[in-house]
Amino acid sequence: MPSVDAPADPRASWFLPAPGELPRTADLEPLVSRVLAPNPSGMTLDGTNTYVVGAPGSGQAVLVDPGPDDAAHLTAVEAVLAARGARCVAVLVTHHHGDHAEAALPWGGRFGAPVAAASAAVAGAGGRVLDHGERLGLAGTTIDVVATPGHTRDHLAFRLESGAVLVGDHVLGRGTSVVTHPEGDVVAYLESLRRVHDLGPSALYCGHGPELTVDPGAVLDYYLAHRAYREHQLLTALAAGAGSVEELVATVYAEVPRQLWPAATQSTRATLAKLQAEGRVETSTGDTVRPA
Template identity: 35%
Template sequence: MSARFTPPDNEAMVGPFAQCVRHPNATPLTYHGTNSWILAAPNDGACVVVDPGPDDAACIGRIAEACARRGLTVAAVAVTHDHFDHAECAEEAGRVFGAPVLGVASGTLGPGPLELPGVSLAIEVVPLPGHSSDSVGFLVEEGALVVTGDVVFAQSPTMVCWPDGRMGDYLASLDVLGRLVAERGVERLLTGHGPVIENPSERIEQARRHRLQRLQQVVSAVRSGIPADAEALVEAVYNDVRPELHDGAVRSVNAQLRFAFDEGILQENR
């Protein structure tokens, strides 16, 4: 697998339009840490910072140093979603950089072109709910890339963070990503944690297969007599999950159960 992906070393450029600043907040959920992305055209003096990271002044410092080395000012701080490991320092980053903070949860970011003073790079905001209700991607068509947050990873499946995240939304967002690859020429997915995905169609389908396989395991377990209860089903179906990921597995099972009930795959006992 390692031969298929480009690890984003700290301050590594991924093509001419995106730079990764990786923070050392490694956990079982964040992998090696959160990836902040600096998006700028090669000749621009201003950039967009996506996902500044957790509440740690050192995160802002790393981004500031990377921008200063390139002579960039920050036109906006934007977040793919409002989870703390991506967005907790966003307001402080906006204050430090003197820039607006943009996100769906705060009502300051909507779908479509992101137009900012001093930024000539064409960036399009694409709704990608499922991991969370407010998840978005940032499409840079000229660079054949999308900054995806936590929608999909190279190294592992993501989590559908029920009740805010919904499995039906997640599957629909995989469809959206697939269309961006097929119709808009996207070649790279710049993720919130871990390596850049350079085989996007394959990885999107792997994510879909994994989610549907887990759904089938949950449905089969309930039909075999195991209660439609997330804790019981995690013990039966997710027995290969590390203990520190237990809570995430419970959320994912709840998302699968809700999807199965809503789609009529299982009968809900109210």
């Protein structure tokens, strides 16, 4: 099997905030402010990014990914709304994971604002289920709905008039995203990366970590190359004798902190499902995997 070098992460040379130093609130552009939720962890990085989106002077705003239903976070979001002279007119959610969606229905009720998402369960009884290609006229601006399944089945991104794309957990400000298993799908994830790339985003506003503005396309290229590299690592480890998912994770993610191995296991299982569908690996009893 030919050798494949690990791709270089273009963000390594960018001047991004260090972990733990992302500001609690920030105005990213005239249309967008970010409010960082107080839920940092190995998976959520500095915490969940909630975005307040609306045209200046419109008196209205949309919340994207309200995050956890946390009193301090709500206070911070309300302070940003007040500073913008805006009331919340809608709540948009990228996907159903609790660190993004938990506050959607209670905050929607508080603000008297409908919730919109790809999942009816997230949108609630009075909410709106969104489809790819819809254009939402809200808060004095337009927001395009972009289906980006892969991390989860119901994942959406939102493209703004400025050209920036709110990408949820599809792309992170640091590191790479998890393709959850069994609902995550690597093939769909790769297609979604290309779909976002084709938009030519001026910036990627991520669900976790800092915004990516220097060269968003290079980050998307890196994400695609990273997935190809992980496939190569798995096939190399199998050829060398690794036989179980546990052994594959221990080999491929040896330099990753062990507390992140459960997430790595999900991505590994999702990648193996892709390789099995392509006829490149076979599974047998238990968690045993072998080259096809």
